[in-house]
Amino acid sequence: MREIGLNDIEDIALGATLLGAGGGGDPYIGKLTAMAAVRECGPVRLIGADELPDDAFVVPSASMGAPTILTEKGVGAHEFHRLFDMVGMFFNRPVYATMPAEAGGVNSMLPIACAARLGIPMVDADGMGRAFPELQMATFAIGGASASPMAFIDEKGNAGVLSTVTNKWTEDIARAATTTCGGTLTIALYCMDAPTVKAYGVHGIVTRSQKLGHAIRTAKEGAAAAGMTPEEYFLHFTGGFKLFKGKIADVLRETRGAFNFGRAVLEGIGEYRGSRAFVDFQNENLQCVVDGEVRATVPDLICLVDPETFIPVPTDALKYGKRVLAVGLTCFDMWRTPRGLDLVGPRYFGIDVDYVPVEELCGQKGE
């Protein structure tokens, strides 16, 4: 157990942007929401999944909606109370803790606000180890956990509980409600017992986010202290594989069914001069192809960062002329099982390739 105070939030948000793999929503508004909650209600107790009593009932909290819309809206204080009241009514059990459903992007921040407002701990684990666009894409689902009964509320006060026959139906009905309510809902889903969190959660992901954020923020000093170039240092502390370095030559975008689809086309710079690459995305980056060869696909994380500062560049910020370093991070190992790949493999996203782990595509040492 440790406490998350105001000073921790900045680094967690920065690390979560990297784990967002281009998506997950801009943590900026989420950060303000989390900071306001901690300032008002005090620091949040962060507990390891293994510290949960076995009979603890854990309710992950999140925001649902298109990232470009998320940035225009916030989450009010009373919403978490009503959300958890609805969950409590359905399960008739006291909630022991909340946790992120998704550690990447804005959903790293909402559970901090939720935990602070409700005075409950937050578990240092999530159900993705990154960000994904649909809510059936959770490690808990590999363990057979149900996304529903799921509660939702919008900023106007419209709320509901869904109980569906599959997690994909939860996604579909909640997505329709999201669109109807103006693009964003605050949700509580995958309500579960501690053993499921322990067996299927991505342990330590909040702490990992914070360490990633800290390392990005102090990359220059860190590199100097380690006797590395900043890029070497960045690849070292993220455990990332270098995929490409280039200048954005074109960005194609389409908002369809509440998702941001698109492709960024890159022209190589530095050692990649003369090469071309593209990165496809659906909220998050899905695949990176360099000179016609696949270098990384979902569920591995494809992160575009500024080549000097290593600040992650989300898909909504991609624009002509911007320089980016493309890095691949290995995903949580359960995503690489057949059940995991059914949920989040390349073919689910319409990319007709077999999944090959990024470390095999790039060689064990990256570059």
Next chain:
Amino acid sequence: MREIGLNDIEDIALGATLLGAGGGGDPYIGKLTAMAAVRECGPVRLIGADELPDDAFVVPSASMGAPTILTEKGVGAHEFHRLFDMVGMFFNRPVYATMPAEAGGVNSMLPIACAARLGIPMVDADGMGRAFPELQMATFAIGGASASPMAFIDEKGNAGVLSTVTNKWTEDIARAATTTCGGTLTIALYCMDAPTVKAYGVHGIVTRSQKLGHAIRTAKEGAAAAGMTPEEYFLHFTGGFKLFKGKIADVLRETRGAFNFGRAVLEGIGEYRGSRAFVDFQNENLQCVVDGEVRATVPDLICLVDPETFIPVPTDALKYGKRVLAVGLTCFDMWRTPRGLDLVGPRYFGIDVDYVPVEELCGQKGE
């Protein structure tokens, strides 16, 4: 209190088709559902609204969706149980009775099935006195009742409870869920106390439906016994105003946002030869215009019936060459108040005329 058995259902359904004013959904599948429930579980106790104990908690049941899709689906036995369990969980009160939210169309039948399955009485009242396309259009709303918390379930088992800030938000979110779930949901809404039912319900509407159905079915004998022509007899027992008689020359249709929109163009026959009329509809008939003059608008009921058999012709059955008698029935008087007209007046449906009661437009005696 009286009982509704198998023999009553046919006439209630036929009368409900007339009260559907062209919409409300084909009662045919609803009739089979109600009959199967009564056959299996026994007759339904029909109680007058005034017979309700003041502390009785009443939960109307209905089907939501586009009429053309409703005819392809049924409602299973267990759905009402889950639906009312969800309502019970939200309100933590035993349900005393169900009732129709909408007496016109298929929604005349579902509460019979619901009451039979759950072994509770059905109240002889509804919240429309006819059919309307959106769920905020209920007399209970004039009395300040809330459509939500509203429960829904689809035939696959997907279910939910909505609690919204306005009845229009209930409509919008439930409509999105309806579309996502394949076009039809079974719902429980306007859960309320007996005093609200007594003050704002349309009393005796089930009995009225049954009498209308019986009179239509026996029109020829009834007319002979009364010494009237069948048409005179039909206008007499419905209290209707003759608007037009004609042959359908054209039908324009559009399915948009889960509603059936359209216009039927009529060429006069009999005493209307040389005249032209049109009837606009959104699920239900909205206005009847004869030779450029408005003869009736919502919330009054505009019913097209076969000129020989007086069987109602729903909007989905309108087709070139069909002969119809257009009749206007006066609506429940609360619809004629300013609050009523805000909910269901012609302007709500995009028809830019002031509401004038059908008896004023047609003269007190119809012709």
